[in-house]
Amino acid sequence: MHFFRGEFSVIKRLFKRSWATCNLAAQELIEAIVVPKEYNQNQIKGFRSNVFKQMNNLRLLDVNDKFTTDEPSFLPNNLRWITWNHYPFSSLPIPHKSKLVGLEMEYAKVQHLWKGTKIMPNLKFIHLENLDCLTRFPDVSEAPNIESLILSQCDNLVEVHESVGFLKRLVHLGMIHCMKLNRPPSRIKTESLETLKLINCPSLETIPEFSPCVVKLSSLDIYYCSKIEKLPSSIRYLSNLSFLNIRNCTSLEIIPSSICELKCLKSIRLFGCSKLQNWPDQFSSMINLQELKLGHTKCFNFLDLTSLCSLRKLDLSWNQIGEEDFPRNLDGCISLEKLRLSFNLKLVCLPASISYLSHLKQLELDGCRWIRSLHSLPPGIQVLSAANCTSLEKIEDLSKEYECLYKIWLFGCDKLLEDEQNQIYLDNMLKHSFMKKWAAVDRCSSIVIPGSKIPSWFKQQRNGHQISLKLQPKWQTKILGFAVCGVFKELTKFFPIHIVFRFENYEMIIPKLEADDEEIDASSTTENGSVWINYIPFTSFAQMHDDYYDFQREDWSHITEGDLVINVSTFGQKALRCGAHVVYKEDVESIQQSKPSFSSSY
Incomplete structure (x- = not known):
């Protein structure tokens, strides 16, 4: 017998039935209980605490909130997976010898998962999020097969047991937004670990030491840990490390010279490490480094940077460097x-x-x-x-x-x-010819310059943030793309410009537009405004839809003609004036040029 998500009638009958009179044989047949999250918990009068006592074959338990009126007195030994969000009790009665494979809990009031040790040889996944009452993660030495352990936004978590650092099969370890964490495992000694995340743990003063056996770790995230002053010299053992993120560790003073021994390291992010005092002497030897972010980081040697022959991305923002300082x-x-x-x-x-x-x-x-x-x-x-x-x-x-x-x-x-x-x-x-150059090679283009006038080749233009275009019959086979123009009073790179396309009477939007139809008076345009022009190839529409709404370009195929409505806005403001222009294939047939050589990543 199974209770699956969506079978509301079965769930309702369960809650109306007295388990004291329920057929015990029927209870033993139950293998899965799944209560949909959207089900109204206020209508549920929870089961008694011993509800699971006869469910010896229960494998999956996916429930919410007060599924039981009191803390469960028993969980079956055969249970393989527990997802219990908003669990309202202080502890979870996991059997001493359990076959549990996965444990997921969010917004639970658990104070301790278990006391002492539990023998759980099958346990592989633990994901705990927003467990504000949890102060200590327990001993997992008898659960040696854990592969993924994520502790996220457990605000009062102070300590993670030392045994975590010795889990032989651990692949992913994350301690994220744990504001009071200051005692993580002191040492990581697991050969299988591939990713380690210590993110936004402002009470953390040291990170674990690494044993020589940690040879598979490829990604190390330690950003927004504001009390960490140095990285351990044992970082030299991370021979497979390719990504190191130490962003905004504002107390970091020392990077050990042993970091230069990591020949697989391709990306280092040190943005915001403003107290960094030393720069590794042999940094120029890191010839495989491809990305280096040193924004807000004063301590670096320009001559070392010039020797990094594989470097592709370099960020020196927020550093005060004069022309004379450049090599x-x-x-x-x-x-x-x-x-x-x-x-x-x-x-x-x-x-x-x-x-x-x-x-x-x-x-x-x-x-x-x-x-x-x-x-x-x-x-x-x-x-x-x-x-x-x-x-x-x-x-x-x-x-x-x-x-x-x-x-x-x-x-x-x-x-x-x-x-x-x-x-x-x-x-x-802003010339038509510049836009057509990129239309001819099916390439997006974007221009933003100071000004307040839309070019005259935009035949369709009007005050406000919305404009419509009348498309020719069978337009999909004739067009290359659309040029869209907007005049804004103020722009910032932190808030991108949104273009929204829809056909009249159709809900087809790329991407979501804020629901505000207040008209903007174009007379408010000033000489200090900005003119923005964007060209969007029609071939890119399918990807844009996939990114935002899982919407396929083929959904437009049945629209043979009509009015295409375009909205132009950015966060907090809409365009004061806008224009639109359809670029047809015939418009660029006369352009004779070789394709510019460009990289698709920019």
Whole structure:
């Protein structure tokens, strides 16, 4: 006998029946009890505490809240999986010798899972979340086959038993948002461990030491642990480590030199480690490193960075580095593709050595308030983001000089409008021909510049954030994509611009639009606004739908003609004026050009 999710009539009959008179043979046949989470718990008068006593074949128990009126007095030995969210009692009567495989609990009032040890050779998965009353995770030495242990948002958890560090088959270990945790296992001695997460544990002062046998660990997350002052030198034993995240460990002072022995390490994130005092002497030997994030981290050696020949992504944001501080020769960074120098208040002009980074695809200079000119960019640049560079007064003709540049964000750079030549260059970015160049190669493009006027080639434009387009019959076979334009009073990179497409009388949205239809008066547009143009290939629509609503492009196939309504907004504001333009295949047939060489990751 099974009670499966959705069988409400069976569940209701159970709660109306007295278990004292229920057929004992029928109870012994029960293998699974699943109460749907959406079932109204207020209608349930819970079972008695001995409800499971005769259910010797019960394998699965997935229930919520007060399934029993009092703490269960008994759980069957054959039980394989327990999911009991909002469990209202202080302990769980797991048998001393249990066949349990998995235990999941969220928002439970458990104070202790069990006392002493329990013999549980089959236990593999434990996931405990928001157990605010739990202060100590117990001894699991008699549960040697645990593979995944996640303790998340257990705010009063102070200690995790030493036995956790000796689980031979443990693969994933996570202690996440445990605000009072300060006694994790002192040592990790498990050969099978692959991921270790110690995230946002602000009371944690040390992390476990590692034994030489920990050779499979590939990912180590220790971010937002604000009291950790150093990493253990035993980190050298993590020979397979490829990802190390120490973001916002604001008290971190020491990184052991032994980190340089990790030849598999590809990504190091040290953003926000503002008290870091030392830099490993042999850091330049980490020739396999591909990503390095040093934002808000003052202690680093530029010469070491120039020797990292495999480095692809480098983040030096929030560091005050003048042009004179940059090495004159960056030839060693031959693989660098993304460079972030945002919020640097010492940068006045772009260091000349950056122009020789032949593989650089993305350059971010947002918030560099004193930079005055942008010129001599790397020849293969694809993305340039220099928003809110308030002193920027000189640029090149970016849309013509760099054939691969498809994303240019210059909003908040209002000084550019004071120079007549700059105005010509900005106008070139908004030309129909620049957009058609990317339409011809089926590539998204995005331009944001200071201004308040929509280009005249947008035949459909109006005040407000919403506009409609009349599509030709059999439009799906004729179009390449859509160009959408919006004028905004203020923009920020932290809140992306949303475009919402829907056919009239159809609920087809990409992505979700905030439900606010208040009309915006276009007269509020100012000269300090921003003009934004985005080109979206029709071929990308299927992916956009999949990402947001599991919506397939084929759902549009039956719409042969009609009005396509487009909404343009960002967080907290809507476009003051918007425009839209359909790009048909015939519009770009005359464009003769070779495809620019670009990377799909930017």
